Amino acid sequence: MGEIRNAERTRKNILKAASTEFFEKGYSGARIETIAANAGITKQLLYRYFKGKDELYREVFGHLFEGWGPDVFMMPANPVQIAEHRFKVNAEQLLGFLRFTVWEAIDPGPGSLMGEELRRKVLHSYIADMRDKQEMGLVPEQYDPAMLTLAISSLTIYPLIFGDVTKLITGKLPTDPDFQEEWKRLLRSLSERIFGGK
Structure with missing residues (x-):
């Protein structure tokens, strides 16, 4: 029993280390040696759990979706609240996934877009x-619904992912609670203008 628990713990440790490595360096920059260390x-022990970097990459991506509750994909009934809600969810629950997608855009890794069908389903x-x-x-x-969705996605993702730019412009990191409150107020104000305060 202890051996099984140790194997599960080791596997989780590998995935955690791999997530950090892929988020910080992308697919090409990530090193198996660093993940193992x-x-x-x-x-050698890492290779007992995973065949190689491709499998590890796919496994990390698969685990990004674990623990996401239904609130991650639900939209408020009032459209004025959508951008603020999406920003909050992105900041609190999806930051790892969003960082993953930036590296994926720069450095696609093995094969096609990971989880393309699920992503398309959510976005649609x-x-x-x-x-x-x-x-x-x-x-x-x-307003075209697809263009509004893209605009809201941009406003609720960009400041979080490009933290250096956010800091250069505002003097605050995107993780700063003051920045997040100010940004949510701006999102609500813009939404009220777009949706007529409905």
Whole structure:
């Protein structure tokens, strides 16, 4: 029993070390030796758990979705609250995944876009939600739901991912609670203008 627990612990340590390595260096920059050292094991032992970097990369991506509750993908009924909600969820629950996607854009790694079908489904659910709100008269007809979804995604992701730029512009890191409160207020104000305060 203890041996099984140790194996599970070792596997979790490897995945944690691999996540850090991939988030900081991307696929090409990540080194198996560094992952093993940071997991507190030898490279040879790591290969007993994972065949290589490709498998480890895919496994890390698969674990990004663990622990996400339904609130991660739910949208508020009032469109004025959507951007603020998405920013909060991104900052509190999806930051690892968002960092992963930046590296993925720069350095695609093995094969096609990881989890492409799931990502498309989630993003299209946001568009469908915006379209439904438009049909209910909550979103002005002049706005394309897909373009609004892209704009909200940009406003709720960019300041978190490009923390250096955020700091250069505002003097604050995106993790600073004061910055986050100010940004949420701005998102709400812009949303009130776009959606007419509905």
